[in-house]
Amino acid sequence: AFVITQPCIGNKDASCVDVCPVDCIHPQPGEPGYEDAEHLYINPNECISCGACEPACPVTAIFEEAAVPVEWRGFLKKNQDFFVGD
Numbered sequence: 294a295f296v297i298t299q300p301c302i303g304n305k306d307a308s309c310v311d312v313c314p315v316d317c318i319h320p321q322p323g324e325p326g327y328e329d330a331e332h333l334y335i336n337p338n339e340c341i342s343c344g345a346c347e348p349a350c351p352v353t354a355i356f357e358e359a360a361v362p363v364e365w366r367g368f369l370k371k372n373q374d375f376f377v378g379d
């Protein structure tokens with residue numbers, strides 16, 4: 294799965310949402326929790342790892358799981374935890 298990390302905070306550009314073929318990026322405008330979310334989240338259980346979102350992000354916030362920079366590894370769990378109970 295792909296993961297959204299630190300640079301999304303303060304940006305939430307949402308270009309990634311437009312290109313995701315399975316709509317696995319949440320929350321986005323119109324979805325519950327959007328106002329409270331400091332960044333957008335990729336649901337690892339829905340992501341098909343197509344990679345379409347990665348080049349779409351203007352601030353390089355999205356990485357394939359294994360390629361997440363060491364200092365941002367915590368975002369793997371943060372994205373996962375956001376969907377616990379889904």
Ligand code: F3S
Pocket residue numbers: 297300301302304305306307308309310332333349350351352353354355
């Ligand atoms: Fe965030 Fe980049 Fe998407 S800033 S909302 S991960 S396009």
